[in-house]
Amino acid sequence: MMLAALLLVTQVAVQDPRLERLDPDTRVAVAAVVDSAHGVGLPVEPIIQRALEGVTKGASGARIVAAVRRLAVDLGTARTALGTSAAEAELEAAVAALRAGATPDVLANLRDVRRPPLTIALAVLADLVASGVPADSAAAAVLALAPKARDADLVEFRRAVERDITLGAPPGAATSVRLNAGAFDAPGTSSTQGNPNTPRRRSRP
Numbered sequence: 001m002m003l004a005a006l007l008l009v010t011q012v013a014v015q016d017p018r019l020e021r022l023d024p025d026t027r028v029a030v031a032a033v034v035d036s037a038h039g040v041g042l043p044v045e046p047i048i049q050r051a052l053e054g055v056t057k058g059a060s061g062a063r064i065v066a067a068v069r070r071l072a073v074d075l076g077t078a079r080t081a082l083g084t085s086a087a088e089a090e091l092e093a094a095v096a097a098l099r100a101g102a103t104p105d106v107l108a109n110l111r112d113v114r115r116p117p118l119t120i121a122l123a124v125l126a127d128l129v130a131s132g133v134p135a136d137s138a139a140a141a142v143l144a145l146a147p148k149a150r151d152a153d154l155v156e157f158r159r160a161v162e163r164d165i166t167l168g169a170p171p172g173a174a175t176s177v178r179l180n181a182g183a184f185d186a187p188g189t190s191s192t193q194g195n196p197n198t199p200r201r202r203s204r205p
Contacts, residue, residue, distance in 0.1 A: 018052060026051075026061035033068045042075045043088040046095075074098055081107035082118065093122035100126040101135030106143070113147045120151040124158045131162050132171035141179045 016034075019027050030051045034044045047068050054064035078094035079086055081104040086094070094107050102125055110118055110125075121142055128138035145154060157178060164174035 016048060018048060021055045022051060022064070023061055026064055029061075029065045030068050033065075033072050037072045037075065040076070041084065042072065042079060043091060045088065046075065046092055047071055071095065077104055078107065080104065082111050085116075086111075087117060087119075089119045090117055090122065093119045093126070096126040097122045100129035100138075102126075102129075102139050106139045109143055110146055113143060120154055121146055124154045127158050128161060128171075128175065131158075131165055133161065133175050134172050137172045137175050141175050144179060 019031060022030060030047075034047055037047055038044050050071050051064050051068050054067055059067070074095040075091055077098060078091045082090060082094055097107065098104070106125075107122070110121060114121055125138050125142045128141070129135050133141075141157070142154070145157060149157070160178050161171075161174045164178065165171050169177070
């Protein structure tokens with residue numbers, strides 16, 4: 001039985017010629033992770049790409065194996081939170097959000113309040129944390145906006161928060177202020193609407 005499993009793993013490695021860039025021991029270990037992920041319905045391309053990234057960066061075989069194993073675990077956690085119908089891009093974005101500090105419960109809540117795809121919403125969450133926003137504040141903001149905001153609205157919200165941070169606002173405060181005030185305009189409105197500092201055009205007599 002063990003011999004058959006080893007032969008199957010070796011066959012997987014041979015089937016994807018890209019794994020030939022790995023040394024033999026690392027290739028067998030990575031192929032085992034790929035085979036296991038495939039067996040439970042997880043996407044394997046991100047795992048293969050992570051291994052190849054390690055080769056490109058000159059990482060040791062042990063580090064490459066550890067990285068792909070961790071990624072496989074995170075993909076499994078993301079799939080459990082988002083459901084079996086989640087697309088590969090959504091799962092990859094969910095992994096980034098998890099690693100930024102979002103919890104599986106946050107991912108599950110996002111799935112419940114927003115129609116798929118969730119890729120942009122998850123990416124915005126991860127980007128906010130990368131900008132210094134506390135993970136819980138970033139998650140709360142995205143969950144508050146998610147039910148009605150378009151993808152473009154979420155991206156504009158992130159940009160507005162990042163601009164405020166660049167100007168010196170504390171990340172958490174910038175997120176809260178933009179969320180409460182509205183960081184983006186509704187469709188068809190002017191970007192100057194509601195700004196008390198914008199000169200008003202005089203009406204003709």
